Amino acid sequence: MQNRLLSSILTLAAALAFSPGILAQTASQPDLSGTWLPPRDGRHRRFSLEDAPLQPWALEIYKTNRQGITDPYEQGLDPLDPMMYCLPSGVPRAYTAPSAFNIFQVPGYVLMIFETSSQVRYIYTDGRGHPDGFPITFMGHSIGKWDGDTLVVDTIGVDDSSWLDTIGTPHSDALHFVERLRRVAQDTLEVNFQFEDPKAYTRPWTGKKVFQLNPEWQVLLGSFCDDRFKADFAKRSLRDNKDWIEFKK
Numbered sequence: 001m002q003n004r005l006l007s008s009i010l011t012l013a014a015a016l017a018f019s020p021g022i023l024a025q026t027a028s029q030p031d032l033s034g035t036w037l038p039p040r041d042g043r044h045r046r047f048s049l050e051d052a053p054l055q056p057w058a059l060e061i062y063k064t065n066r067q068g069i070t071d072p073y074e075q076g077l078d079p080l081d082p083m084m085y086c087l088p089s090g091v092p093r094a095y096t097a098p099s100a101f102n103i104f105q106v107p108g109y110v111l112m113i114f115e116t117s118s119q120v121r122y123i124y125t126d127g128r129g130h131p132d133g134f135p136i137t138f139m140g141h142s143i144g145k146w147d148g149d150t151l152v153v154d155t156i157g158v159d160d161s162s163w164l165d166t167i168g169t170p171h172s173d174a175l176h177f178v179e180r181l182r183r184v185a186q187d188t189l190e191v192n193f194q195f196e197d198p199k200a201y202t203r204p205w206t207g208k209k210v211f212q213l214n215p216e217w218q219v220l221l222g223s224f225c226d227d228r229f230k231a232d233f234a235k236r237s238l239r240d241n242k243d244w245i246e247f248k249k
Helices: 002-017 020-025 056-065 226-236 242-248
Strands: 034-037 101-106 109-114 119-124 141-147 150-156 176-185 188-196 205-213
Touching: none
Parallel strands: 119 141
Antiparallel strands: 034 101, 034 205, 101 109, 109 119, 141 150, 150 176, 176 188, 188 205
């Protein structure tokens, strides 16, 4: 069901993006659309070589998440990784995955579809602000505006169950981050980040990611836990019984 829904969203976004009327409305804006991949240099898991400036309680969590790990680019410990318990990666962590994502631009919002955890993100560009009382989610609430050739995205309301990145950096429910997305070349997308979290960090800090365009790459949508639970589901349902075989007839 989830994959069919996401496929429908992807198809609709593609149709809208290539509609002549929409192209006319967005002609004055830079085009960030495409399929973007991280570099294959093993450094995709973090936003900066420097660790985040963590408050004491957050530093203890970070040390625990990385106990025994010496390589700064190695991911955090699997038993403590929220994704290993089938929680979404959320943002901004989705940017530190080794997988691709799509960007579509349509009037009123920018749509991002991340291969990791099959996540859909809406960045509203219609001038709205962050609503009061918006629920905390793994994708948060994002609003964007154009600053010349740069899309500036402001995000709040990110669930603090998630890691900020793949190396195990924690954050609180007060996380507020700003992205500046700019296509520095036809095949290169640069994203600069500023993170603020007065509960978890001692000061604001910055990061940067660069992605390469690959129009031939197909984003494959699926849950991180598909394989983990598929066999268990078969054992617990009629699908593993003779009754299921008879029912299908």
